[in-house]
Amino acid sequence: KAKVAETLAEFRGAFRYNLLDENLRRFNAQVPTITQWDDHEVHNNWYPGQILDDDRYTVKDVDVLSARSLRAFSEYFPIRTLRPDGHGRVYRVVNHGPLLDVFVLDMRTYRNANSDGRQTEDAQGILGAEQLRWLKRELSRSRAVWKVIASDMPLGLVVPDGKTRFEAVAQGDPGQPLGRELQLAELLRHIKHQRITGTLWLTTDVHYTSAQRYDPARAAFKDFEPFWEFVSGPLNAGGFQALKLDGTFGPEQRFLKAPDRANTSPAETPQYFGEVDIDGGSGELTVRLRQDSGEVLFSQTLQPGRVGQ
Template structure:
């Protein structure tokens, strides 16, 4: 790597200027993809077919990612193809007349010909362009930005937020709309980036919109690599990764449904091999194919910071958790069971207590807000149970969520109270529905007991929700379930069980606001998006309130 030059930080453009430039930026990002794919195929055989990405912004660094295809047989998961030298370049202009850092990585079949460059020595809060070269092949061009300095006064932070993208169930239009905004600092993905099932086995409403590769359930390293490779061919996904840096955590489907430390609901020992071997394969493929730094013990739990405004505590709620308890099982309250594992919970508590930022954001795979499902008719109870992976009768709580690990939740919320920690916001995916909640100290006595934190849950990009399972029009039968949920859970301020889409979280010193956007039709590649609702929490309140319009 060459030493970065002492370029001055680029000033953040005015919000209006950024929005006006969004369409031009999105178009510019798309052009090299079409142009270089053809030229690379014509000269020397090397191609960049899976886009580019950046991730985990630091004040002085950024992680760059791509995958090179050195020849026709070197497809993802094949184990074929020669060692290939790939040069990366980072510049302060899109024309690459001011290259400030560069280097070469030799990638091989041992890493599925993926390429990562963890570039350091950069300027904080600075926009950069990057690309990769292999022989005569030139990759698409990506744009990224480093985080502000740790002590910087940051006026605003804006994150695109998404989760649960099932390739077979629909298109990734949510990613296209996020990419086209042009005003995001980062893209936060909260888990289920891929799905492990065999083709047609999960969440397609009876119709496979576009088939998985491989067609079988993924179990081996080659399988997971092939599935990641298929996802990375999506043009909307490529556009978003090229437009803005990514911060990602995994959930269960990056491994298998309802995963825990010793197994998963969708894993049969013997028939599908050893669980630890499957997890090792899934993790290896994940870190090869995602713009994510492996952190403590090779997991995704780690901490990032945006100046004095916010820090982001990213959790791994699959690698260390105890097996899910049965419905009605008193084990949900046992101190011997954990969703985080002891080391991660201590790490989270210490980080929250030591935080000196205005906001403490927690990237959280499964809901921490308690939810009781009561008084639902059978025709709604059963599809809701199917969505949540629970038995169809006697449903009280979702034991895959923090509801199944109440000792950990009480310890964490008690820690917030005892240390007077405010402005904690949980950002959650997993359950293919959108929610805005207070996180009560005691749900039974809320609001008198008070709220420890707030939680914004984003719906799925494409994975089935209630109307898909029932095969009915959105916001018809599900409204009965919504009314029952909110009646039984006064801390739940809003839920949408039917829509697909994404969120945009906008943070200032005064408030954190989540704007929820929904897609017109997940099965259409040109699906439109529209604003649906907005909720915010004001600094110091630990409470959710509705807002009449999205942030401009």
């Protein structure tokens, strides 16, 4: 790529470029897709209000760049809550009958600035106050057996942004929730006290695959029920080493596969994806983490009707 995308035409071109690949076109024709957006639609690790310190850009204002990118994104990925002019929102619920609701989050558009994450009060957090209210409300309303929360950022993995700032929810302090962890604590408390059954998290961003089970018995924050987080990806990008876990919500890593160095080529290291099956009779949900050969690396079956797993 000779130039970074800055204009609306360039962002449109970036999305259109991918469609030159015959394999992707065939994939799109055969596989329904629920689309989220994240940092690389605009700039690595971006957040609202950021002014870029990047010599490749003549437009430094991330808010301008993200608005242009979202307009192009909305044209190439039809989402019912997002109009073609870029207005609306990416976060939404996708209903799949009585067995499944998918809660698609947007952890990019409404977040606060990446920081050391040690704030004792943080109403904006990584979701923004309105999206958090929406998520709590829609989870409470859902009558689906399974409520899958599709998150573009991981929960307990410590994702750095430079030497002193953090990109996701966790910040490496294993004590009581701070910074963006405060929103997650509020949500997990809501799920427990409202007795919301059948929740699990599918997350991504970190360029490897893993499975974590979060348990209040191991956690500093204890007002929640146990739950699973399954991480997978990418389908076609460099691999990166595994990140540390933050102990605030008591994660135990049940599975991990990652390269031993940064940005390994897809030709050198497997690409990863996940598969989720729901049994129509028993209601059991099985998650399989696979690599690009199709080999199953890890499998976990969850039981329906439970607040914690």
